[in-house]
Amino acid sequence: MNRQKLSGVKVNFLQRRYGVSLGRRYVLAAASVVLFSVLGCSQVNNNTSALAQSDLPQSESPLPKKTVKPDTRLVNANNKFGFKLFSEILKQDSSAENIFVSPSSIAIALAMAYNGASGSTQQAMAKTLELQGMNLQEINSSYAALKGLLENPDEQVQLTIANSLWANKDISLKPDFLQKSQDFYKAKVTNLDFKDATAPNSINNWVKENTRGKINKIVEKIKPDEVLFLINAIYFKGKWSNEFDKTQTAQHPFYLISGGQKQHPMMSQKGDYRYYENEQFQAVSLPYGADGKISFYIFLPKQNSSLKALYQNLSLENWQKWMAQFSKREGFIRLPRFKTDYEATLNDALKALGMEEAFSNQANFSGFGKNLSISQVKHKTFVEVNEEGTEAAAATSVGIQMTSLRQKPEPFRMIVDRPFFCAIRDNQTGSILFMGSIVEPQ
Structure with missing residues (x-):
């Protein structure tokens, strides 16, 4: 041979x-x-x-x-x-x-x-x-x-x-x-x-x-x-662990960085979610499957803040601190359907x-x-x-x-009608699989 x-x-x-x-x-x-x-x-x-x-x-x-x-x-x-x-x-x-x-x-x-x-x-x-x-x-x-x-x-x-x-x-x-x-x-x-x-x-x-x-x-x-x-x-x-009802999806305004707005299909849902908020943003975890091993995280800057301010604080240390403070809370979520x-x-x-x-x-x-x-x-x-x-x-x-357990808080409302940060995280290992900045849903 x-x-x-x-x-x-x-x-x-x-x-x-x-x-x-x-x-x-x-x-x-x-x-x-x-x-x-x-x-x-x-x-x-x-x-x-x-x-x-x-x-x-x-x-x-x-x-x-x-x-x-x-x-x-x-x-x-x-x-x-x-x-x-x-x-x-x-x-x-x-x-x-x-x-x-x-x-x-x-x-x-x-x-x-x-x-x-x-x-x-x-x-x-x-x-x-x-x-x-x-x-x-x-x-x-x-x-x-x-x-x-x-x-x-x-x-x-x-x-x-x-x-x-x-x-x-x-x-x-x-x-x-x-x-x-x-x-x-x-x-x-x-x-x-x-x-x-x-x-x-x-x-x-x-x-x-x-x-x-x-x-x-x-x-x-x-x-x-x-x-x-x-x-x-x-x-x-x-x-999703709890799928969104398609009949609840409706056109709502999404506010752009430029100051303008566009009508866009927005999905809505009520339920119990892992949720966290501080002076700068609201954040929610939307789980997938029966065990919620992987989740989609949305970080929405508050009206008096911005994505830029959020990104200035986006680090491993802050991320770990934020993840530790999520807790179950009843609420309402509206977010854009996008691709x-x-x-x-x-x-x-x-x-x-x-x-x-x-x-x-x-x-x-x-x-x-x-x-x-x-x-x-x-x-x-x-x-x-x-x-x-x-x-x-x-x-x-x-x-x-070639070279060369607290008192039950009031239900939250999270209307994702402006640019936001998102991530897909494996909650068992803590691995971030994807992350993104959505400024204009398509």
């Missing part, structure tokens, strides 16, 4: 042994793509498969068993990174349009890339991702455990997390990196001929399938110096958060091979909120290129 055929056999073996087969489920979706290209003196061997450097060894670090509680250090790191990134996006996006991102998806994709980082590049990524104090083994094990905890669907709430690795057939990658991607992130491994015009379709079809058609395309085209894509896909679809999508390039935001070296010629991703740096991080999302529940999706593409 010649070397080329041997490489193909190994790839097929890896796909059979490690490939993740995700059935068609209904859930909210986020997909993150990490793309790598060779820098300067390329390590590409035209006759060597990315997976054929050597037979992959058996894992020396078996996956941890499912635990009752997640590693709070990782959950806090992801949430803190999410708030920092959201703040940077707000600074750099002056369009006054809806923003909706998946910090969990972006963090998982970058965590897979982090496995290849070394030296000062690794330190910079750890600072940006808030992973200081955790070693690589702890990070990977915690992500593996967290995936198992999050993927705990019931009939009304389903959540899937999928990862994949797409390598140019001519690139040689380190077996240790491939092993970690498969063991801890359950990544499907595939070799492609990146010169083939159909290669992007193969990647995009995987993203489309694992976001249930909500993200159709994340890779427009593959540039000559690009050699690797790491992709994360999260898809979630949840029915929106969002797209942004995150290079500048991540550089501002301390990851500039990872985009430069000084980048060190020797865990993959030599001479690699990130070229582009692109993020796409989708969300729809209606009387039945919520569906959402996100995709992130990271490219690497």
Whole structure:
């Protein structure tokens, strides 16, 4: 058997042994793509498969068993990174349009890339991702455990997390990196001929399938110096624990930042909710499914405040304080039915958060091979909120290129008729899956 055929056999073996087969489920979706290209003196061997450097060894670090509680250090790191990134996006996006991102998806994709980082590049990524104090083994094990905890669907709430690795057939990658991607992130491994015009379709079809058609395309085209894509896909679809009565949906005014207003379909409901308010805002938790494991959170600035003031106080510390003060309260909620999508390039935001070296010629991703740096991080999302529940999706593409018990209070009234912040949170682990700024419902 010649070397080329041997490489193909190994790839097929890896796909059979490690490939993740995700059935068609209904859930909210986020997909993150990490793309790598060779820098300067390329390590590409035209006759060597990315997976054929050597037979992959058996894992020396078996996956941890499912635990009752997640590693709070990782959950806090992801949430803190999410708030920092959201703040940077707000600074750099002056369009006054809806923003909706998946910090969990972006963090998982970058965590897979982090496995290849070394030296000062690794330190910079750890600072940006808030992973200081955790070693690589702890990070990977915690992500593996967290995936198992999050993927705990019931009939009304389903959540899937999928990862994949797409390598140019001519690139040689380190077996240790491939092993970690498969063991801890359950990544499907595939070799492609990146010169083939159909290669992007193969990647995009995987993203489309694992976001249930909500993200159709994340890779427009593959540039000559690009050699690797790491992709994360999260898809979630949840029915409200108490669905809104469609006959109660009616046109009401929604007040815009510009001072104008628009008539918009607003859903209404009375009931008992987990609720919190202070001088600055009202906040309510709308649960999904029978157990309320995941909820949709709405933060509505009061008339004498603003979204800008809320965002100035949006941090991990304040978020944890707010979450601890939610309590059951009877009330009335009216909120817009809406659907929106969002797209942004995150290079500048991540550089501002301390990851500039990872985009430069000084980048060190020797865990993959030599001479690699990130070229582009692109993020796409989708969300729809209606009387039945919520569906959402996100995709992130990271490219690497060649270089050279109290007294019962009065019932509350919460009329969400002006711009608001929202988040979808897994209440068991505390993980924030999605967050957004809705300034004009569509």
